[in-house]
Amino acid sequence: MKTGKRHLSIILSVAMVVSLFGIQCTHQKVMPENWWIAWSSPSSVYRPLQIVHGTDIRNKASYFKDSCGLGGVVCNVPFGEQYLKSEKDWEVFTDGVKAIRSQGLRVWIYDEDGYPSLGAGGRVLEADPSLEALEMVYDKGNRNPFVVRPCYEYTHACNNFYVARRYPNPLNYKATQKFIELTHQAYFHHLGPDLFGEVEAFFTDEPSMMAVNLGELNESVRKNVQVTDPLDVKKKNLPMISWSEDLPAKYKEKYGEELITSLGSLFSGEEEKDKVVRQKFWSLLAELDKEYYYNAIQEWCRTMRKKNGGIGPVSSGHCLREEYPAIHVPLDGNKLLAGTGFDIPGLDQLSSDPSIWNRDAWMSVFFPASSAVLTGQRRIMCEMSDFSQTMGGKGPASIQQMQAATAWQMAFGVTDFTLYYAIAYSNKYPYRNETAYKAYCDFIGRVNSMVMDAMPVRKVLLYYPVYDLQREYIPAAEKMSSKTQSRLSKTIESSFRDLGTNLLKAQIPFVLVDYLTLEKATFTENGTMRIGKDLYSTLLFPKDIVFSHSISGIIAKAKENGVKIVMAGDFSECPSPDQLFGVIGDKEKIIPSCSDIAMGKFTREGRKIFLITNTGDENYTGALKVAEGNRYVGLDPQTGETDREQKIPENKIKLNLAPLQSKIFVIL
Helix, strand or coil, X not given: CHHHHHHHHHHHHHHHHHHHHHHHHHCCCCCCHHHHHHHHCCCHHHCCEEECCCCCCCCCHHHHHHHCCCCEEEECXXXXXXXXXXXXXXXXXXXXXXXXXXXXXXEEEECCXXXXXXXXXXXXXXXXXXXXXXEEEECCCCCCCEEEEECCCCCCCCCCCCEECCCECCCCHHHHHHHHHHCHHHHHHHHHHHHHCCCCEEEEECCCCCCCCCCCCCHHHHCCCEECCCCCCCCCCCCEEEECCCHHHHHHHHHCCCCHHHHHHHCCCCCHHHHHHHHHHHHHHHHHHHHHHHHHHHHHHHHHHHHCCCCCCEEEEECCCCCCHHHHHHHHCCHHHHHCCCCECEEEECCCCHHHHHCCCHHHHHHHHHHHHHCCCCCCEEEECCHHHHHCCCCCCCHHHHHHHHHHHHHCCCCEEEECCCCCXXXXXXXXXXXXXXXXXXXXXXXXXXXXXXXXXXXXXXXXXXXXXXXXXXXXXXXXXXXXXXXXXXXXXXXXXXXXXXXXXXXXXXXXXXXXXXXXCEECCCCCEEECCEEECEEEECCCCCCCHHHHHHHHHHHHCCCEEEEHHHCCCCCCHHHHHHHHCCCCEEECCCCCEEEEEEEECCEEEEEEEECCCCCEEEEEECCCCCEEEEECCCCCCECCCEECHHHEEEEEECCCCEEEEEEC
């Protein structure tokens, strides 16, 4: 019996080698051999990581790798009262990292006890209560209406799904330094230089400047939230802004003006002088937030790698509420700027509904993706889950939904996925088990084997109107929403959102730029503008924005040098996908057009790569029109199947996509 099995094994092995050789020969022109090998068996580099908070992972490495198809884990020392304090917990964690690495899996470290990051599980404020976040509130009924007080009640610190806990001040340089000392430095100490050098990244989760009312949790949710710091129910709910004691001095240093005499403009006023004060104030806070929090962690990682022979973790994670631009102002000042403080900028995607990309969800991807482009980075991280589905009582997402919800993000540039999905549900949801999960991880691995090492093609810039949103932002006591903002702010945000949506529906990829980025642009002789290493031929502006003197000058130079300038205000309504395609022009598109199709364009080693995903619930039949190329190979990342190399007739590739199906085309 054993001899028979051995003979069968040899026969199958020979067959696989012959098959592999044949396919490689078939694809040797369009698909280089190393691409085919990576596609056939994606390494851990291309696969997602499972978030495993406090789980004892010492004996789970082979399960994660072989049964689930994962590429690694995002892990941390256990949460709770002994967070960062228990030597036994540190020993278990360190042994777990060793076990994971022994199987060739990747390791990221989650930097907080729950979220939002910066508190070190409350240890930062235990060490120094003076580091607590501050807010200035406006109480017009008081003789002195401007009051500075601790920032906690009514904010994200007490209205999140994990813990109600007081929060340190990211506008205080000492707060992040204490956080790094207690958290990051402790991981280095316990892991030691060698094992620390094998960690890829630190993951920071939803830090913010905090002082804004995001709305209270309903009681059915709140009863499950741990309350570390009781709320003062008598605290008056007032309009608030983030604050630090040295802000007036920093404002004077930057602008040569007194802030205290203009405090009223931060809370009300529609005159130009009021808007100028607001824009200056929030621009300053954006710079301080980035420098004191994001850059501080990034620089610590960089310094430790330098001391550790060039190896060790980079900084990653994500901000809060990427998909609502007006709220960027109180949370980070400037979300695009904050994202440039990451080595691997990221987002969280709480929904596995694949169709949401062409509404608001595209923004959650394009802010970190654009931050990556602007800093010369390729990798972008997504914390992925079906939280919305499970919390909404719909049950967990299917593997097909998960694949499509991940694929549209990969088409737009995301490379790394950290998963909050439950791996298996026993008999309650039999369609979610280890076998299905492995198929999902294989899918990500196959897509990444083609596109992670490729460069996205983007020739269009979409202006992020944070300058205007800073001018318009007026804090309110109640939950921030469109109702609390000015009509102009709503118009600008709506125009920005619709422009991005319609560009993507027209298969026109783009990069977001703010006024700070545009001020650094230079121009070429071939009708393009250079930002960083990249060239762009078109610049789009939302409706009703205000141009600073410097940006007006940049626009004038752009026009002189042949860059196409498109103003949404020149159209009676937001330009449709067809109008945008007609104005901007691109020979590469799907025909007929379809708003359910997400498409990404990439280049790699002289080849073009298209990743196309049908996020709708109907079959799509059409063609991919390409500008150039003689031959192509089609790949199905869901099955691993590949088409034979074929000629491209009349620059068109037949396209047949079932609902939630993705295809990759490599063109030479």
